[in-house]
Amino acid sequence: MNFLHPYNLLFLLLIPIYIGFIYLQKNKKKAIGVSVFDDLLQSSRKNFVYYRNIFNHILIILIIIFFSLTLARPQGKHEKHEVSKNGIDIIIALDVSESMLAEDLKPNRIEAAKESINKFVKKLENDRLGIVVFAGMPFTQSPLTFDYNILSEYIKNISTDSINKGVRGLSGTAIGDAILAGVNRFDKNKEENEDRTKVLILLTDGDANTGVDPEVAALKAKKENIRIYTIGIGREGGAPLIARDMFGKKTYARNRDGSVMMATFNEDALRKLASLGGGRYFRASDNETFLDVMNEINSLEKRDIKVNSRTEYSENFFGYLVVLFLLFFIYIVFNNFKSIRK
Numbered sequence: 001m002n003f004l005h006p007y008n009l010l011f012l013l014l015i016p017i018y019i020g021f022i023y024l025q026k027n028k029k030k031a032i033g034v035s036v037f038d039d040l041l042q043s044s045r046k047n048f049v050y051y052r053n054i055f056n057h058i059l060i061i062l063i064i065i066f067f068s069l070t071l072a073r074p075q076g077k078h079e080k081h082e083v084s085k086n087g088i089d090i091i092i093a094l095d096v097s098e099s100m101l102a103e104d105l106k107p108n109r110i111e112a113a114k115e116s117i118n119k120f121v122k123k124l125e126n127d128r129l130g131i132v133v134f135a136g137m138p139f140t141q142s143p144l145t146f147d148y149n150i151l152s153e154y155i156k157n158i159s160t161d162s163i164n165k166g167v168r169g170l171s172g173t174a175i176g177d178a179i180l181a182g183v184n185r186f187d188k189n190k191e192e193n194e195d196r197t198k199v200l201i202l203l204t205d206g207d208a209n210t211g212v213d214p215e216v217a218a219l220k221a222k223k224e225n226i227r228i229y230t231i232g233i234g235r236e237g238g239a240p241l242i243a244r245d246m247f248g249k250k251t252y253a254r255n256r257d258g259s260v261m262m263a264t265f266n267e268d269a270l271r272k273l274a275s276l277g278g279g280r281y282f283r284a285s286d287n288e289t290f291l292d293v294m295n296e297i298n299s300l301e302k303r304d305i306k307v308n309s310r311t312e313y314s315e316n317f318f319g320y321l322v323v324l325f326l327l328f329f330i331y332i333v334f335n336n337f338k339s340i341r342k
Helices: 006-025 038-043 048-071 109-120 148-156 175-184 214-223 269-278 287-300 317-341
Strands: 074-082 089-096 127-133 137-145 197-204 225-234 242-244 250-252 281-285 306-313
Touching: 006 048, 006 281, 048 317, 074 148, 089 109, 089 137, 089 281, 109 225, 109 281, 109 287, 127 148, 137 148, 137 175, 137 197, 175 197, 175 225, 197 287, 214 225, 214 269, 225 269, 225 287, 250 317, 269 281, 281 287
Parallel strands: 089 127, 089 197, 197 225, 225 281
Antiparallel strands: 074 306, 127 137, 242 250
16 A cells, blocks of 8 residues: 555554543543543443443544544555557558449448458457548548447448548549548657557559549658558459449449440559558459458568556545544544433
8 A cells, every 4th residue: 555645644643642641631530531541451340431431532543543544645556567569550541432332342342341341450459440431532430549349330331422422522532632641640749659650551443533642642651651551452354333323223334435334443553652652562352362461461560569567546545534534423423422411
């Protein structure tokens, strides 16, 4: 036990002073001033006055003890260790454009991506994860967090409707803006996070067609010591682009010549972004490969981080304070009862 104000324990010196005072007063008022020592020796006196005085002295001594302990502020001492070994900070930037409804991955690209991300999250232990979704503009789905349960809920709610592409400026594929949004989600100004490796994982099936130049954004991330890993989603050759007719029925988007429009992406551009960002490029051409890619990224960036330990104190004086008030209450009631008996 630790005491925040140990000098208040000096009030315990009142106990021998009080006992000495009783001893000096024993011959003046026997009925009131019987000393503790005389009480113990005169065991033959089995009357009310004897027990009343003994109890009264004990109450006063206990009040002094708990008064002193309460003022001294007893505290519990706890050694707390914060272990964050092999921890990384990860931001996933996920494309939610309409092309992510292509069905070359089952049931479609976006659902396959969500399933793999969810399985990836379940394997995390000391890593923080945040999510950014993007189409023509990026939006934060979740800040960096260790709360994997809430992350799973956020992931479940992601869809191609997460961003209303009908609003001007929100359609398209703004890869550069998504990278910058991911960069801004890291806690760059917090000293406790300086040792954590920072990784940005970009998942897209499209080519940048709006917003900031992706290569400029990748260089910005590299300057912030953030590595970029890019994942191209979809099979080689692409897949038919899903669309809805005026009745909401599923159909395929078509070019002006009537041919089916294919959802493809610029693989070379994604490979260059990963190279500029100091990371690697992967292609997820099916559900199994997608999960393998995420697992490989999880194993690439592990780094040992120092273990922080500190001593914490919990306040324990409240229990002593309660007992002190209880003793005061008993003392007042007992002495009022004594006055009535007189």
